[in-house]
Amino acid sequence: MRVRVDTAKCQGHNRCYALAPELFDVDDYGNAHELNDGVVPAGVEDKARLALANCPEYAISIEE
Amino acid sequence: MTNLYGPVSDWQNDFDHADPSYNENIHEIWNDLLENKKCPVAHTERYGGTWLPLTHEYVHEIAYDTEHFTSRSVVVSRLKPSQMEIPPPPAPIGNAPPISSDPPFHHEARRLLLPAFAPKKIEPWEEEVRQICNELIDNMGDAEFVDAAIQYAQHIPVMVIARMLGLPLEDSDKFRGWVHLVLESVNEEPEKRRKKFEEFEAYLSYHVQDHIENPRDDLITYLLNAEIMGNKLMPEHVRGTIVLLLIAGIDTTWSGIGSSLWHLATNSVDRRRLVENPGLRPTAVEEFLRAYAPVTMARLVKEDYDFHGCPMKAEDWVLLPFPAANRDPSVFEEADKVIIDREENRHAAFGLGIHRCVGSNLARLEMNVAIDVFLERFPDFELNTSEEVKWSVGQVRGPRSLPVRVLARR
Numbered sequence: 001m002r003v004r005v006d007t008a009k010c011q012g013h014n015r016c017y018a019l020a021p022e023l024f025d026v027d028d029y030g031n032a033h034e035l036n037d038g039v040v041p042a043g044v045e046d047k048a049r050l051a052l053a054n055c056p057e058y059a060i061s062i063e064e
Numbered sequence: 065m066t067n068l069y070g071p072v073s074d075w076q077n078d079f080d081h082a083d084p085s086y087n088e089n090i091h092e093i094w095n096d097l098l099e100n101k102k103c104p105v106a107h108t109e110r111y112g113g114t115w116l117p118l119t120h121e122y123v124h125e126i127a128y129d130t131e132h133f134t135s136r137s138v139v140v141s142r143l144k145p146s147q148m149e150i151p152p153p154p155a156p157i158g159n160a161p162p163i164s165s166d167p168p169f170h171h172e173a174r175r176l177l178l179p180a181f182a183p184k185k186i187e188p189w190e191e192e193v194r195q196i197c198n199e200l201i202d203n204m205g206d207a208e209f210v211d212a213a214i215q216y217a218q219h220i221p222v223m224v225i226a227r228m229l230g231l232p233l234e235d236s237d238k239f240r241g242w243v244h245l246v247l248e249s250v251n252e253e254p255e256k257r258r259k260k261f262e263e264f265e266a267y268l269s270y271h272v273q274d275h276i277e278n279p280r281d282d283l284i285t286y287l288l289n290a291e292i293m294g295n296k297l298m299p300e301h302v303r304g305t306i307v308l309l310l311i312a313g314i315d316t317t318w319s320g321i322g323s324s325l326w327h328l329a330t331n332s333v334d335r336r337r338l339v340e341n342p343g344l345r346p347t348a349v350e351e352f353l354r355a356y357a358p359v360t361m362a363r364l365v366k367e368d369y370d371f372h373g374c375p376m377k378a379e380d381w382v383l384l385p386f387p388a389a390n391r392d393p394s395v396f397e398e399a400d401k402v403i404i405d406r407e408e409n410r411h412a413a414f415g416l417g418i419h420r421c422v423g424s425n426l427a428r429l430e431m432n433v434a435i436d437v438f439l440e441r442f443p444d445f446e447l448n449t450s451e452e453v454k455w456s457v458g459q460v461r462g463p464r465s466l467p468v469r470v471l472a473r474r
């Protein structure tokens with residue numbers, strides 16, 4: 001599983017970083033990006049789905 | 065002819081968001097309006113023409129559409145910017161940049177502020193916020209009856225933002241007075257408001273000058289030294305951004321904390337669950353943000369524009385009720401129910417699109433800590449029904465008076 005942040009859509013709500021810091025980080029402006037090229041380690045899949053379902057800007061996608 | 069300043073008789077065609085009954089009955093009013101499926105957009109001739117779209121889809125669309133809608137003024141008032149006796153600074157700055165700016169200038173003005181409010185800059189404030197909250201509870205002594213809005217919620221954001229900006233903490237009553245002026249007194253005589261705005265301006269001028277002469281490590285000094293494309297900010301830009309941070313940084317979070325405590329004072333099952341399970345509190349705070357989102361923004365229509373059959377005219381106001389979008393059943397399951405363990409919650413309490421609340425990380429921190437400390441110190445409390453809950457008036461909704469009875473304390 002892989003996660004992606006569409007940086008054109010991200011407005012820095014910071015939900016993904018709060019819910020899944022294993023998968024996302026934020027820059028100095030508070031905008032998010034995926035860690036480790038988006039690879040979701042085993043056991044963290046639920047957090048990836050949670051981050052997707054909580055992004056107000058629909059900026060996160062998942063490839064299974 | 066409808067009376068433009070009297071009580072509302074018809075919420076579909078003559079609504080007034082600054083009529084006290086609007087915030088008091090907001091959820092019933094939205095539900096009634098949404099039953100009219102033809103056009104989920106209410107209208108009023110008040111304020112020179114104002115529209116109120118209620119669905120997530122429409123609110124989302126307008127928030128993203130900077131071609132047809134401008135942010136030149138985001139608080140609906142009786143005078144349009146072009147009619148004001150002291151007109152706001154012209155575009156692209158506006159009266160409170162970057163919230164009052166449109167692209168492309170908006171992007172630059174916002175980029176200046178973002179680093180100061182980024183998650184990793186805000187996290188270190190947690191201990192200080194916790195201390196403020198505990199001191200407020202200490203100050204209540206052994207009183208059985210307290211006001212959770214007046215003695216608690218209203219003080220927390222003021223103390224934090226005053227420290228960040230570098231303004232005297234003892235002026236917090238003044239700040240709350242100006243919050244009332246900007247956001248609640250929109251139906252008052254323009255002449256009366258003008259005098260108070262002049263006092264606000266004079267206060268800001270004094271403190272900006274003081275920071276020019278005595279620079280220190282705070283946001284006002286930061287703004288005075290900041291540059292946009294190689295140029296220092298215009299004085300009206302510096303002042304407008306201070307206004308934004310001061311006004312938007314105070315009553316929004318105060319309202320969010322107050323509404324959350326109102327919910328807990330009126331729902332003992334939820335309160336008990338959160339006392340017993342502190343790990344659930346951050347999820348519950350997100351649900352309070354969804355269900356009781358405090359902030360409705362506004363836009364002005366740029367040119368005459370047909371919005372899904374609504375004939376909007378140039379300079380009409382359009383309210384952006386993010387709180388109504390948050391209760392749209394096509395986006396949220398059981399949208400009218402407050403479910404404190406709701407896991408999927410892409411609520412829009414902090415707005416959508418390029419104007420996402422710049423202080424959202426700070427607001428979340430303050431709300432989480434405030435709820436945490438209140439529940440730790442007062443594990444059992446209920447509404448004191450012998451006194452009335454008083455709600456704010458206008459675009460920011462939250463309890464201004466929240467009488468509670470403390471049943472257990474630590």
